[in-house]
Amino acid sequence: MSTTNLIDGPLPKAIPAALLPPSGNGVVHSHFSVKGDAGQSFRNWQERMGPVYDVQPPSARAMDTFHASVTRHSIEQLSLLEIHTGANLAVRSLARVSTESIDDISFSLFLEGRPAQYLGGRSGKASAPPDAAPAVLALDMAQACTIHSFDSRMLLLFAPRKSVEKFIPDASSLHGRWLRAEQPLLRLLCDHLLAVRRDISVLSAKKMQADLDTALQILVTAYGRQAGLDGNGQAAVRAAVYAQVRRHVQSRLHDPMLSPESVLESLHLSRASVYRIFQEDGGIAAYIRNQRLRAAARQLMVNPRIDILPLAFNLGFNDASTFSRAFRMAFDITPRDLRKTALEQPFNLYGKSRFSTHDEINMLAT
Structure with missing residues (x-):
């Protein structure tokens, strides 16, 4: 039997962040989960992720036994999501990204399970993913991509392009790039974000903002070193x-x-x-x-x-x-x-010609 847990409202409704009830510390918080069989859980997850990704099952079996959850905390222009998910394909097509205004940069920190496979904008060619967690995948949400996820747990940080480009001149160049376990700053990032996630219910809005800013600085420093844009x-x-x-x-x-x-x-x-x-x-x-x-x-x-x-x-x-x-x-x-x-399809599937970044992120877990 399929079950759906939605704290902040019925499944079909997407509530803007400004209308969501903040947690006691002023941080916008929401949670959504599915678990069950017969494909209903997967269909619910498709609908929930639909504002950002077109989610497809990798196989009929995966669809029948699918389970997933997403917990979101947002402050100002930064969002931290914790996602547990079964196997799926998440697609942002060229047609889609060309008509939407999403231009955040996302950083997926894989903590448990096999890291996802980044297939670029084409379904047949894969970049070599890390063998095991922890690992970070950066994506430019303004570019097409296909992501093959496996049973995994991840923390996902959405950051505005302008914040990233304070440190990386062209944030679009990060698209599809990995940070791997052997890179020194990755362990520091893991420890920092896990501490933020653990304490987030008692953090003040100011402290959460500072902690997420710190996480972003660690990320861009690590990617900057990778690209030779770090140091003096x-x-x-x-x-x-x-x-x-x-x-x-x-x-x-x-x-x-x-x-x-x-x-x-x-x-x-x-x-x-x-x-x-x-x-x-x-x-x-x-x-x-x-x-x-x-x-x-x-x-x-x-x-x-x-x-x-x-x-x-x-x-x-x-x-x-x-x-x-x-x-x-x-x-x-x-x-x-x-x-x-x-x-x-002059308009996208959701009845609008354009979305803003945070409208779409808000729909993920509302």
């Missing part, structure tokens, strides 16, 4: 150069003359230094191409009647076939198929 004045210079190049590229995506060479010449930078800074992005040429492809996806979703050939030319591609191949390689869908999706 040299790291600050690297961060400034990254931001300078990013601004230059974003303002010239439709310029047919935009190229690695034009960037280096315009900004008076050395090829070797820029290559090192953009190494995690596959190099400056790959960065430019990926930003152009993301811009194309957004334009196709916003204006699906646009002709693909002029769009490709305007974004620096020499012909439609080259553009289509690159687009499919990046997103596992062709431009024509994405345009067809946009024409058939």
Whole structure:
């Protein structure tokens, strides 16, 4: 028999954070859980996670025996979720992220069970996940992804992009990247967040805010070290150069003359230094191409009647076939198929053309 436990309201209702009853310490708190068989638990979980992810069963058996729970604590722009879940696939499609305004960065700290498999924006290609917990997976909620979760327990921190980019020049570069157990700061992060979760019912709102800010600083420091953006004045210079190049590229995506060479010449930078800074992005040429492809996806979703050939030319591609191949390689869908999706579904499944980040996070456990 399937059972559903919902503290803050009936399942179909999504209550804005401002209307949720705060806990005694002023922190917004909610809990939702499912347990049972015959697939009802999984369907309830699909509906609950629907505002953020399209959740799919990895097998019929997994659907029949599914169990999960999520507990959320939110303060200001930060949310900490504790999630226990059975096996599932969580998908944010290109069509979906192109029409929503969610742009938080999420950090999933896997504590028990097998860490999830990050499949990128395409269902067939996996990055190598860590062998065991603890491990952290960063995701840019503005980018497409597919996550294969197993029976596991995790703590999930949602942070605003602007908070992350105080330390990491381009937060989108974190998408799909892991912190593994052997990295020194990971144990510190585990101890810190577990203490926050244990004491959260007695923490003041001010103390919780400070503790979550500390957790975020540990995370961005660890990822910064991984990308070579940590340490001294040299790291600050690297961060400034990254931001300078990013601004230059974003303002010239439709310029047919935009190229690695034009960037280096315009900004008076050395090829070797820029290559090192953009190494995690596959190099400056790959960065430019990926930003152009993301811009194309957004334009196709916003204006699906646009002709693909002029769009490709305007974004620096020499012909439609080259553009289509690159687009499919990046997103596992062709431009024509994405345009067809946009024409058939001009609004998302929840009756809105756009959500805000915190509207969607609030729906997870309300």
